[in-house]
Amino acid sequence: MATIKDVAKLAKVAPSTVSRVIANNPRISDRTKERVREAMKNLGYHPNFIARSLANQSTQAIGIVLPSSADKAFQNPFFPEVIRGISKAAHQKQYALYMSTGETEEEIYEGVVHMVEGKRVDGIVLLYSSVNDKLTHFLRKKEFPFVIVGKPFKDVNEITHVDNDNYRASKEVTEHLIEIGHEQIAFIGGDLNLVVTIDRLLGYEKAVRNAGLPYKDEYIVHEEFLKEGGQEAVKELFGLNEPPTALVVADDLMAVGVLKMLFKMGIRVPEDVSVVSFNNIMMAELSQPPLTTVDINIFQLGCESARSIIQTIEHPMEPARRIIIPHKVIKRQSCKAKDTAELKEA
Amino acid sequence: MATIKDVAKLAKVAPSTVSRVIANNPRISDRTKERVREAMKNLGYHPNFIARSLANQSTQAIGIVLPSSADKAFQNPFFPEVIRGISKAAHQKQYALYMSTGETEEEIYEGVVHMVEGKRVDGIVLLYSSVNDKLTHFLRKKEFPFVIVGKPFKDVNEITHVDNDNYRASKEVTEHLIEIGHEQIAFIGGDLNLVVTIDRLLGYEKAVRNAGLPYKDEYIVHEEFLKEGGQEAVKELFGLNEPPTALVVADDLMAVGVLKMLFKMGIRVPEDVSVVSFNNIMMAELSQPPLTTVDINIFQLGCESARSIIQTIEHPMEPARRIIIPHKVIKRQSCKAKDTAELKEA
DNA sequence: ATGAAAGCGCTAACAT
């Protein structure tokens, strides 16, 4: 395999000159550049990235960290979609993607430590944000470039992150339910350790309180984000004396689970209960009935996070930024205005 | 950042000794090992992976190549799911994953060339197999370790690959339709450049011919694998004089598109037409009606491909292997026996 | 059992 020295020899220049040609250094004459390029072509030379990384202290790679239940999480179409966004932006800037995975939180942590200490990547994108995250502490302590997709649990102003305004989104969607006449609105959330769950819960709460509706503990249920998760939640809620007439579900995938469960229990959507959720993954459109959901622009979330981390890598001294990706409520057939007559009855 | 030299100094040994301790070389006395490990801990030393790679000529990383329309393809849950499998197996063997992406086929090709020539990865997993693939040629010429998820277009015995028996799966599922009385069976396939499409088409054809049913060109339609694709196909088929009573669709995602289109056209599934497809992604279960489909064990496809590439990396001289992952027909509500009375009429 | 020293292939001062 040809090295820079072989090229140098063939082109009758010093290795450093070849290196400069690779970097397209302007201080090399066009004639030499030509000669060197010719030599490279003849030898089928390609720079060795590893060697360059070592000399450079840079890898042109960014690490992607999925939440600790990596295997399960990947099932949520949210992740592929963010990665697709990251991928696109990274490629534009000639960065490659590096993923280390693990089953447990501890494994993930170890993986990241290896990425960072082993200098396998120049920066990291965290695809989740959880309360008191060990990883965040580690990265900050190391002063290693990273961005979070989501909102940091603390030090919001010191950590660059790309997020939606989940609080407001949740408030809006809950207000929508209220506007169409609902008063018994329950919230089915995911893992309470995730900041996104908290934000969506708070937005819901705000809307409920603003409207002067009672905020009841029995109406707040938490389950894992996954499909199966939603099912237990439903049973609990509809065992109540005063079951809800509308549901705010923290995630489309969960909402699909909820829908399934409701169907089994003979509760009709939207006739008996209205459902709204978040993310607008493809399934939200295909479900029966199609879900009213908040489109959070997952792809863009990914793009911006990649652009951000690259920016941070290339200009480490710039202050932390926060990027808010706009959201949009997509109305489909899972909601129905509460009958006013019935309302009066109650 | 601590280097091997710092550790050596602190432990009062030579750098080479430290290196041997890292590799757990048996010829180092336990006492020295202890001392060195102590020093490492005190300095918070972590080996630099890049440096090691350079000295070693190995990266402990495997490259993943998605099909050329990377951005779109990622939308098909097939890919996240294989990657999840790869991820799992790779992690067990301490390999990391590396993805290079691009929008066009050319970009992808360039990306792979960079991975390979730049020695960023030790081996590659191709997540698709297309007819006359440039990449396959390149990797074979370079004698670079790679495995294909799917069946190679040619030199099947010389290229290690992990695949389903798509021919047989397609034959089985078509036979199922025949058994329940269907005679007008159409095939809606994806990109004909993909070997998987070809295999599934051939299996379908075989079943049709075996049963003595006519194999009509008008019953064979090809579209992109994606959701939107299916819709055009449907219009064509149901414009025919003798429209099909059953459809074999090459992919769940497409089948969902087909279902949607049929619904719009007022054609009922399974009453008017039965539908079967392949992959058994989550959506297949959620669609309306739930799809009868072939479960191809995507996750396992991923696991095995990772194990395979690692095996090839570590034992380059071993002959090429072929691994066939079992499939299973999952019967749901998208199929219905053809009414015999009606059959007689025809 | 351990050390010395030469590389791995490239970059980046510093010279000229």
Next chain:
DNA sequence: ATGTTAGCGCTTTCAT
């Protein structure tokens, strides 16, 4: 505009 040279941090002969 180009050459010289010393690393980047690690592994690996070859000595001892």
